[in-house]
Amino acid sequence: MRQGLGWGLRGAGRIAEMNSAVDASSRFEPLPVRFVLVETSHPGNIGASARAMKTMALDRLCLVKPASFPSAEASARATGAADLLHQATVCDSLAEAIAGCGYVIGASARRRSLSWPLVTPRECGSRVVSEAGSGDVAVVFGPEQSGLSNDDLKLCNMLVQIPTNPDFSSLNLAMAVQVIGYEIMVARGGEDRLQNRRETPLATADEMQKFFDHLERVLVGAGFLDPANPRHLMLRLRRLFARAEPDGNEIAILRGILSAVAPGSGRDHDDRPTDVETT
Ligand code: SAH
Numbered sequence: 221m222r223q224g225l226g227w228g229l230r231g232a233g234r235i236a237e238m239n240s241a242v243d244a245s246s247r248f249e250p251l252p253v254r255f256v257l258v259e260t261s262h263p264g265n266i267g268a269s270a271r272a273m274k275t276m277a278l279d280r281l282c283l284v285k286p287a288s289f290p291s292a293e294a295s296a297r298a299t300g301a302a303d304l305l306h307q308a309t310v311c312d313s314l315a316e317a318i319a320g321c322g323y324v325i326g327a328s329a330r331r332r333s334l335s336w337p338l339v340t341p342r343e344c345g346s347r348v349v350s351e352a353g354s355g356d357v358a359v360v361f362g363p364e365q366s367g368l369s370n371d372d373l374k375l376c377n378m379l380v381q382i383p384t385n386p387d388f389s390s391l392n393l394a395m396a397v398q399v400i401g402y403e404i405m406v407a408r409g410g411e412d413r414l415q416n417r418r419e420t421p422l423a424t425a426d427e428m429q430k431f432f433d434h435l436e437r438v439l440v441g442a443g444f445l446d447p448a449n450p451r452h453l454m455l456r457l458r459r460l461f462a463r464a465e466p467d468g469n470e471i472a473i474l475r476g477i478l479s480a481v482a483p484g485s486g487r488d489h490d491d492r493p494t495d496v497e498t499t
Contacts, residue, residue, distance in 0.1 A: 246413060247277075252356045253348055253404065254280035255397060256317045258372060259363040261287045267297030267305065268394030269361075274301035276401030277408070281308040282317045282358075297394075314360065314372050322355035323348070326368050326376035327400060329390040337378045344380040345403030359400055364393055420467035430488055431471050432458060438482045 255273055260266050266289060270281055281304050283289055289310065298305050311317040318324050325344055339347065344359075351357045360376060362368035367390075373379070382391060382399050391399070423431070436454055439445035445453055466474070479486040 248408060248410075250279060251277070251349070251352050251404070251408070252280070253278055253352050254282045254317075254321070254356065254358050255401070256282045256284060256314065256358050256360045257286070257393070257397075258284045258314055258317075258360060258368065259286070260289075260393065261364050262393075263288045263291035263294040264297045265364065265393045266291070267294035267299075267301075268392075269397040270294070270298040270301040270304040270308070272394050272398035273401055274304055276398070276405045277410075278401055278404065279304055279307070281305070283308055283310045284314050284317050285312060286310065314375055318358045318360070318375060320356050321358040323351040324358045324360060324376045325378050325380055326360045326362075326373055327396055328362070328373075328379045328381055329367055329384070329396075331381070332370075332373065332379070336373060336376070339378055339380050341380055341382050341399055341403040342406075344378075344400060345405075345407035347378075348404050349407040361393055361396060418467060420469045423466050423468045423471040427468055427471050428461070428466075431461075431475055434475055434478050434486060434489060437485050437487075438478045441482055441485060 255269065255278060257266060257269060260269075260283065263286070266281075266283065266286060273279065273281060288294075289308075290305065294305055295302055309317070325339070325348065331338075348357050348359065359380075360368065360372065362372065368376075380400065382396060384391065432454060435457065436445065439453070440447055464470075475486065475489050479489060
């Protein structure tokens, strides 16, 4: 196995810049998952695959007999992921590339005559992440023209197929890398990390009840709500505010507005101008 020796470090400065904007606690731990590209003919696809991997927090790239590597085109297409090209290993055979891996999964655009266990990208993502907990894992991608050979498939535990238009099933190599990498990211909890944390907790049930009581008094006082014939007005308004999921601060603002337009309507609420943040 040959180790890459420092090609195309263009963009390393930009990487440092991008990383500095990231909170260290939100980084992903390195995952022992290598992406193996077999006999890639277009160096641009190698660069684009490196970029796709890095966006998905994967950093082990292995190339089996690439037609042209290192290559200026690969470096150009990698943009900020030149470090993955720099660290990539280059092998003479798939067997060599997957040495030490307990679990090997091959990405295939086509159903094969030889029936091989097939998983979806989603299943592949969770399987790869769980297997990576106990050993090295490889995901293998075939050459652009022919895909993985039957000899390559024999070395895989399973195949993964990205669902596509049945009349046009072959993705660009780097795009297949992106999809599989994305599913690994999802399986690692990448989506959960995106969930916005609330700055202020949701208004509590009793805060909401007091708000609705306040609103009702103002609407009755204004002649908009007839207590003798309320119909479903308050219920509809409850539904509207439930959808908005207001926080405690927002409810305090709304109550401040009600008190401002109908002085004295607050009762349990301080009718003086509030010091809640309105921005
Ligand atoms: N012409 C080839 C496809 C080559 S695309 C064929 O028909 O098999 C290059 C590589 O990208 C494929 O070998 C495979 O590893 C991956 N790939 C492309 N489309 C894919 C798909 N729909 N599902 C899984 N892998 C895919």
